[in-house]
Each structure stands twice: as C-alpha cells, then as structure tokens.
Amino acid sequence: MAARPGHMIKTVLLQVHSIAGLVLALLLALIALTGAIMSFEDEIVDHLNAGILHVVPREMPALMPDELVARLGAGQNFGQVSAVMLSSDPTAAVRVRFARDEQGERPNSLYVDPYDARVLGAPRGEAFFATVRKLHRWLLIPGDAKGWGRQITGVAALGLIVMLVSGLVLRWPRRVRSVKMWLKPNLGLSGRGLHRSLHAVIGTWVLPVYLVMTLTGLWYSFDWYKDGVVWLLSRPEVSAAKMQPRMSAKASRAAARSESAQPIGFDLAWTTFRREEGDRFARALLTLPPEPGTAIRIRSWGKDSTLDTTRDEFRIDAVTGQVASAERYADKTFGEKIIANMLDIHRGAVLGWPGKLAFMIAAALMPLFSVTGILLYLSRRKLRRPAQPPLGRLVPGE
Template sequence: MALRLPSLKTALFQTHWFLGITAGMVLMVVGVTGGLLSFQDEIMRALNPGVLTVAPRPEPRPAPAELIRRIEDGSGARVLALNLAASPGRAVRATVSPPGAPPQEGGGGRPPRGEPRYADPWTGALLGAPTGDGFFRTTRELHRWLLAGQEGKVVVGVSTIALVFLSLSGLYLRWPRRALNLRTWFHISPRLRGRALNWRLHSVIGTWVLPLYVLMGLTGLFWSFDWYRNALFDLTGAPRPAQAGPPRVEAPPRVETPPRVEGAPREGAGGASRGERGPRPAPVDIDRAWAAFLRERPDYGTASLRIPSPGQPLRITYVDADPAHEDARNTIAIDAADRVVEHRRYDDQPLAHQLMGSMLALHSGRYFGTVVTVLMMIASLIMPLFGITGIILYLDRRRAKRAAAGRPRRRVAAQAAE
C-alpha cells in the first residue's frame, strides 16, 4: 500500500497548531515583557525626578575630569565610564567598578563590567538608586532568557524562529478566496460568538500584526544565536563589534641591544631592568580630549566616554542633538596629543551598516518613530491573544473530532439493539 503524504496545507496546519501550543507559551511571556520594555526610559524618568533628572542651574558644569574625581570621592569606587547629556536637566550616568574589581591595566584585557550610578552634573553628588530599576532588569532578563541563563536563551531563540513561522504560515492558511476584498482581511463582526469569533480574532488581528511580528522575530534572533548574528555581519559586510573597537596602538620600534662587554654589569644588577622597555605611554588628558570633541561636535545630544588605559585613545560614543533615532550612534577617538584619530559618523555609513548598528531600534520600532513604537508595544502586549484563541480553537477541533467519531459507533449500537 502506497504511503500517502499530507498536502502542504495539512502539513502547515499541523505544524502551526503544534508550535502554537508549545512555543506559543514562551512567546506569550516574551511578548508581554517586550511590551513592558518599550518605553522603559520614559517611564523611568517619570518615576525618578531628582535621580534621573535634575533642576537646571545657571552656573557652568564642571569639566569631566573634575566630575569623575567628585563621583569617585562620593562612591569610593573607580569610574570606568561617564554618560553626559547636553540637556542641563539630565543626570550624569557613571559606570563604576564593582566592589573588589582589580584596577584596569593597559593592554588587551577586557575591562570589568561596571555598575551604574547617577550623579548631579554640577556637584557630582550621588543621587541614589532609581525606583523601578530592579523591576525592569528582571523584566529584561525574563524577556531575553526566561531567567534561566543560557538554556533559557536557546528556548527563547527557538520560540522566536517559531514566531516567524507562525506568522507566515498563518497568512497562508487563512488566505481567502476573495483576496481583493478588504472586508475579508480586516473586518470582525460584533455579532460573532464562540468558535467563529475566536477564529476571526485569531486570523484577522493576526493579519494586522503580521509584519510587526516578522520584524520582531528577525531582529530578535540577533541576540539569540551567534550563527545568525555572524551571518548578518557577513551578509552586510558591517564591522563586528570587536572590529569596531579601539584603534590598534603600534608597538614602539625595537631597539637592538649591543653585545655585552666582558666585565660589564648585567641588566638588573645595577643596569636597566630586564622588563624595562622605555617610558610609559602618556595617558590621555580627559578634559583636553573633551574640549577637542566639543570643537568637533558642539551640537551633540548625549555622549558616553570610557576611561582609556594608558596609551589608548579616549573613545566617545555620541548621539547627535537631532538624530535619525536614539540608537544612531557615532564614534570618535582622540589620542594623547588631542588629535582625532578616528571619527565614524552614523549618517556616513552604508545603509546595511546603519541597519546592523540599529538592531535594537528596529526590534523595538524606534527606528521608524513613536507611532511604530506604540504599534510594536501593542502588538507585543496582545501576543497572549493568539496563544489563548489558538488553544481554544485546538480544543474545539479535538472535541468536534471526537463527537464525529462517536456518531457512527452510536448508530451501529442502535442498529444492533433493533
């Protein structure tokens, strides 16, 4: 007997409902938490006047080096990075070394991950911990890896692939006979009840949010899988973050050591130490480098500078006063001689490179403006609608199948009784 394979529509339908009742459980959590994160910055500023925002003052703000000194005196920790805003009403965000962290040395070692502190931009006084920070941190970890580390990250990644499949297969499965009739695509009758209502909610609203879900899925995979992220970098030719790091500092020219004369003192015994290779490289003067940055870009919006190791330039990542979006970041590097050794402008990059640098803005919708961000938030928050209606439709279908299978048995039993 020949094996009969299911049709494409049947196979897609079976896969659709299976992923819906499995990965759909994860997607409901990921969707709601993503919606809650959509306007995190705005909510945090509204909840924390006096911590994230300050009252402007007429006197000029101190230079970055003095501000760093005051923050270090107040926190008892070393400042690793500083985020400054051109707006006088925004607090300074300082990243300080965690307790017990070793001092940062020169070379290629990775700097320690710091802890955020907020400070007054005039006095450097610490402003306390912002309300809601713990809630949003937990929400973000739940959104990205279900509070389950690497295993949760993989589960979220697989579920994100399922989201793209569910969106596209759902469009195929509900494709109407009268495809040009807009009412078929977008109308939900208020008179519908029961299974018919659940089906219309699932299919029609699913059509509305389909492009948003596909965008969420394709951009969300950027953080889930290395192979996907690397493939995007290879496809676009955009520099990877490691390639976009500090400019390489050339090693000083090697000095040949003359042959030792018999009887002359050995190195380390009255002579130069064996490990000594010349004077240490001059560190960057933070204030002079900041002044060079202001000469180059006086109209910045926000700027983040990381304290460099000796011999490394000061790198400042900044956003213009009127950026294309909040993640349209530019990078400038200034060496110890106050020279601009590198300046990468967002607007000067190819479109593919801009998109790779704007992945979070694409994922949240901020790349397209406030209206699309709001739509992405709503689409995320209603993701449980599709899980719930899908499960109800699945259970209704199973109930109908069991009822249909029971009718012939009851008919045979009735005939036998006669």
C-alpha cells in the same frame, strides 16, 4: 478518491502550525509582554525621575569627568565607575554608571551635579526595567548574553516566523481581494468560530509587525545571523572589520601584561572629543574599555537626534588623546543605517511614538493568540474523537 495536493499541504502546515504554537505559546507570550512593558521605558523613567535630571546652571565651569569621579568616590564607595553621560546642556545632570561587582551584579547608576559632584539620586525604575530586559532577552537564565537564554529566545523567534508563514497560507481566502475577508473579524460567532475568527483576522493585522520584531530580534540571538546581515547590508570593508574574531582569553591576558597597570581616566579623551565636535553634540556617553586597553569609547548624539540609535561613535586613546576611529552616522550607507537602527526598528521607534504604540499593542496581543490557538487545538481534538458505540439496545421486558 486521492486527496488533492493543496489539501495535503494545508494539512501538513496545520500540524506544523499547531505543534509550534503549543510548544512556544507561553514562551512567546512572556517575551512579547516584557517587550510591551519596555516600549515606553525612556518616557516612564524620565517622568519618574524628573526631579533629579536637571540642576540650576551656575557661572562656574562644570567639573572635568575625572575630578567629578574622584569627588564622587571620596564621599563613599559606590563601586568602580565604568561610564559617564555628559551633556552640552548646562542644566543637565551627569549620569554615572558602575561596573559589575564580583557577583556579576551591576549597581544602580547615579545622577550627579556636574558642578560639585553632589549626588542627586539613583534613578527610580532602573532596576525594574533592567530585570524586565533580562527576562525579555535571556529569560533570567544565568550567564545573560553568554548563557542559554539568548539561544532559546532565538529559537522562539524562528518558531514564530514558521507560525506566521504557515498561518498566512492556512487562512488564504478564496476571495483574495476582499478587504473584509482579510481584516474584519466576525464577532457574531461564538465558540470555535469566534476563536478562529479572532485568531486569524487579528493575526493578519499584526503579522507585518511580528515579522519585523522577529527578523530584528534574531540579530541579538545568533552570531551567524548577525554576521549575515552585516555582510548583506554593509560595505565590504565595514563588514570585514565588524566580523573580526574577538580576542581570546589567552591573548587578553597577554595584552593585560603588556599594558600599563596605571588606571586610565576620561579627561584627555573628553578634551579631544570636545575639540573635534565643538557644540554639535547634545550628550555623550564615555565608556572605559571593558578589556585591557586604553581606548575610550564615546557615543555622541547630535542636537537634532530623535532616536537612541542615530549616534556617532569614537574611540580615543586615553593616554595619547589620539582619535583611533570615528564612525559617523551621516557617513553610513542606507544598509549600515538599518544595522545602526536595529533596536529602534525592533521596537517601532523609527516611526515615532505612533510606531512604538503600535508595536506595544501588537506585543500585548500575543497572549490572545496563545489562548485562542490552544482552544482551537482542543476543539479540533474533540471533533476528531470518535463517538462511543452504544453498549447495546435495551428491549422492554428484558
């Protein structure tokens, strides 16, 4: 009798699901566990460094950023400053970040007193989470975002999508409308039956979360995917601007020769920003241009902002003080806000701390599917193994 088409499709899907799972099990578990560790990074780091995040306010005005950087460098050589985080709160310390050194390593940032540039300390936990982040995104492969690790994690995400879709089809129950069939594991079973129940039912619980994680995680792995999302969700003029090709190395060197060799500072851009924004901002991150140029990027968070990604972004010329561009979060379309919030969607932060907790638990459950999937595969192979024929039957007396 010929096999039914539906049975053949499920047989093929089972093979695809099993092979993808066996190849990617350990890699997906590693990526998921490192993501779970970073779920409450901000809260953990703030708790560990509560003693250096704030200062006693004074009657005197806070130092301008260039003066603060100059005093900081006069004490000892911490490295080249690349960014400063300033706040409208008079009790908040200034966070100073440094550029990478010749070996490509970035020194720890420092918290500094905004009134006299006194070093309050380096944030505890920063180096640990930086390493976990590199492991999560790039598997600690040299080159970071420019190395092969970025593509490998992207391929793992694509593989997970294949497993999610095939797994959903494979476990589609006959009683589709039965909530119990979909969501209740049978803990009374043992061995292979228990492994299958846990793998299938808990997999159904976390399937929507994993889909969100993978679809947003691909944004950080593949430029073609990122460009496609920008084209789909942005206005045409915004999409065209974001997909402009980057400056080549040759053009960058030509630009460097044309630019003034005089180093640029933060003060003029900071003054322009304060004049434009007034007291509407809570904190602002001023970043020097990584490539030759004079435009300082300023990311600004409003006082009512609850997410790291709901921010405004300005580019202000450090020489003339002119605003080159102003990208306000409130002016974005719904699709552009999705793009802006990609990281917070990826980690569930758009749903508040319950969302972050749910995404953390889902990520921490990934090893369960790796273990139960491997056990199911081994038990299937054991069941398919043909029984050994008897060597012969002994007859009494022979």
